[in-house]
Amino acid sequence: MPRSNAPYVQWEPIPQPVIILVRPQMGENIGMCARAMLNCGLTELRLVAPRDGWPNPAAIGASSGADLIMNNVKVYDSLEEAGADLNHMIGTTNRLRGMVKPIYTAEAAMKHCHTETKSGVRMGIVFGPERTGLENTDLAICGSVLSVPLNPDFNSLNLAQAVLLVSYEWAKIARMAEAEDLQEIPGYSEWAKGEELTFFLKRLEQILDKEGFFRTEELKPGVLLNLHTMFTRQKWTSQELQTLHGILTSLTTDFTAK
């Protein structure tokens, strides 16, 4: 569609979710994701281990002038690092088998997301690589899951199209909705960040390793996946994580003291 000649009404800056692309393959897709984001008023893009490195000339070309985003892309080695300062990540996938997390449609997820960001919660929306989508280990550290029930005979969305759908649903609720009533969660600013949960889970893993909890090295990855899933499904406050640490300390100190 061409640029608008409609009466100009600038969008005021409002709190927004971060878009995170995990191991994206094609630079063109990264650029088109940026364009789609900016179409919908989203500006924060993070990349985890982009295949062809960064910066990527192919991405710049495909972004069609979305410089505001492209000049401020942040790059990380792992999803955990990319989400370290966020309170909650929403993973996107079409593989729902065995998923023990809340699953939202794009519309429901973005309504929830907008409610959260408005009250100061930092949200991330996570997209996997073009060919395979998010790994289970990525999904395990996302607090909830977004899935769009598209044509069951042909449901593989192009990466930039997936980013557009989600960004569009966010813009509909955050920018275009006239009088949609959303329940404001009373300003809760104490949700733990990703790095706090990561630290707790690492410590738990170390302690359990020492206690022989995982039985064998072969069993460990699966058990660890379950642990990550069950502890990331809900948001914790920083204080609650301190309580969990306190429990671990209480149980292990006495033990090691003997």
Place this chain on the structure above:
Amino acid sequence: MPRSNAPYVQWEPIPQPVIILVRPQMGENIGMCARAMLNCGLTELRLVAPRDGWPNPAAIGASSGADLIMNNVKVYDSLEEAGADLNHMIGTTNRLRGMVKPIYTAEAAMKHCHTETKSGVRMGIVFGPERTGLENTDLAICGSVLSVPLNPDFNSLNLAQAVLLVSYEWAKIARMAEAEDLQEIPGYSEWAKGEELTFFLKRLEQILDKEGFFRTEELKPGVLLNLHTMFTRQKWTSQELQTLHGILTSLTTDFTAK
């Protein structure tokens, strides 16, 4: 996003609108439009005077296997011919100045469209060339106009992205309406019962009591309240509670064994 492993439910054929691309320039965009359409269950694609002729190998490549559409594309010399057998065409544009037609958002237009097609009306949705969008002469023969109020500072959508948004809104109303609400993990019947959580919390309390976790009897009720709050905010599966029990056992058995 990857292909779905979700329970397979084929979409039954239902009446659908036709997508019409007027003077499209890039073959890649035509192919990506086809892919986006099929993602959303739309299969009828018509082209008016495609710049590079037809068939177009670049379009086939970009369609990612949307052969059902690509093998049945119809090509016309003019929009009038492309719409000759249709009852109503909806033109898409972002240039609203001087428009004397009903203007709909994508959602409203597709609700209207679905109501019409269901009752046998043949509808077409018309998209202009990448660089300029639809001419006024094209819009003049469309019965209504669709416009998406995107970021006023950056509202130029890629052609395939525009087709996706509209197709997606059609699929939402025509295909996903019943699936719109938050899905609580389809068919998951293994949520723990209250008594299982109570049993876990009692055991945790006893162990922590023994370890002196609560410091004093005065502090205990408040700490206990916090523990109950944080462990009941989310639902656990029975298996997850068993894992939590396993952690407690693992940490305390070693301790009591010494």
